[in-house]
Amino acid sequence: MTTTRPVDDGTPPIDIRRLTKRFGPLTAVDTLDLTVGSGEIYGLLGPNGAGKSTTIRALMGFVNATSGTAGLLGGTARDLRLRSRVGYVGGDVVLDRGLRAQHLLNWYADLRGGVDPDAVDALCRRLSLDTDRKIGELSTGNRKKVAIVQAFMHRPDVLVLDEPTVGLDPLLQREVLNLVRERRADGCAVLFSSHLLPEVEDIADRVGILREGVLVREDTIASLREEARQRLELRFSDDVAPDLLDGVDGVASAEVDGHTVHVVVDGSVAPLLRRVADRGVDRIVSHDEDLEDIFFDYYQADGGAR
Numbered sequence: 664m665t666t667t668r669p670v671d672d673g674t675p676p677i678d679i680r681r682l683t684k685r686f687g688p689l690t691a692v693d694t695l696d697l698t699v700g701s702g703e704i705y706g707l708l709g710p711n712g713a714g715k716s717t718t719i720r721a722l723m724g725f726v727n728a729t730s731g732t733a734g735l736l737g738g739t740a741r742d743l744r745l746r747s748r749v750g751y752v753g754g755d756v757v758l759d760r761g762l763r764a765q766h767l768l769n770w771y772a773d774l775r776g777g778v779d780p781d782a783v784d785a786l787c788r789r790l791s792l793d794t795d796r797k798i799g800e801l802s803t804g805n806r807k808k809v810a811i812v813q814a815f816m817h818r819p820d821v822l823v824l825d826e827p828t829v830g831l832d833p834l835l836q837r838e839v840l841n842l843v844r845e846r847r848a849d850g851c852a853v854l855f856s857s858h859l860l861p862e863v864e865d866i867a868d869r870v871g872i873l874r875e876g877v878l879v880r881e882d883t884i885a886s887l888r889e890e891a892r893q894r895l896e897l898r899f900s901d902d903v904a905p906d907l908l909d910g911v912d913g914v915a916s917a918e919v920d921g922h923t924v925h926v927v928v929d930g931s932v933a934p935l936l937r938r939v940a941d942r943g944v945d946r947i948v949s950h951d952e953d954l955e956d957i958f959f960d961y962y963q964a965d966g967g968a969r
């Protein structure tokens with residue numbers, strides 16, 4: 664499609680600066696700074712009411728910021744030429760219930776211009792969407808698929824996705840994540856909000872955690888993984904002394920159960936391995952690194968231990 668691209672001055676496609684949104688006495692988003700670069704997927708996480716949707720709605724120009732700015736492609740979403748380069752899936756999918764899905768998709772395609780009908784058909788096939796049905800007759804999940812097809816059909820430069828996989832079965836969730844990855848490979852900037860750490864962990868390059876409107880943590884998945892706790896099961900040839908792991912660096916907890924010790928380690932396992940190396944350890948089972956622990960701390964109202 665024909666697009667008017669702003670001069671590339673290095674401004675990130677999504678550029679939120681000191682964004683604040685108040686609803687009466689409630690501060691839903693508080694001086695938020697957040698950027699997403701080309702070819703980057705940013706996962707926005709947070710518990711209910713954290714301000715994820717409000718941030719996204721301000722970015723899309725659906726609500727006015729109280730202060731600060733929510734920049735999109737060098738301008739704002741209210742500039743229709745820029746808006747046409749954005750794909751958006753909202754938390755609440757509101758579509759014209761009387762129209763057949765195909766008609767609605769055609770309407771979106773005409774609005775944007777230059778959309779390849781074969782690409783739209785391919786998207787519908789990938790998501791198993793029956794486009795002959797009226798929107799009002801579709802299940803919630805199928806309406807979500809219509810919203811996803813319209814968001815991806817014009818190969819947008821920016822994707823703003825507010826919990827896009829809610830209501831979809833696991834296979835379709837995976838397909839949506841594949842679509843997002845494909846857009847990233849084309850240089851698209853993606854802001855992806857979710858409650859679900861595993862899906863964001865799987866796909867995002869960076870994550871931010873909002874709590875009560877404040878970005879309490881922002882990091883790459885790689886560095887979060889580095890500090891993630893590891894859960895190990897050490898199996899010994901004999902009963903284990905209860906104080907075997909006392910004072911070992913990095914051991915957050917150790918639970919002795921006969922010949923087995925269940926250990927949680929923060930950071931490196933080297934000190935632990937040194938301690939057990941000559942104590943008759945037969946087998947070490949490593950469970951997946953657990954980013955959830957980090958996130959649960961942040962999700963707690965008091966900020967947990969961090």
Ligand SMILES: Nc1ncnc2c1ncn2[C@@H]1O[C@H](COP(=O)(O)OP(=O)(O)OP(=O)(O)O)[C@@H](O)[C@H]1O
Pocket residue numbers: 686689690691709710711712713714715716717718754858
């Ligand atoms: N239009 C509105 N008027 C008044 N308060 C609002 C409005 N929209 C959102 N809020 C409040 O702002 C806060 C942030 O809500 P928001 O929907 O942005 O959170 P969220 O992180 O998207 O939550 P969820 O995951 O539950 O969708 C909440 O306390 C919510 O009640």
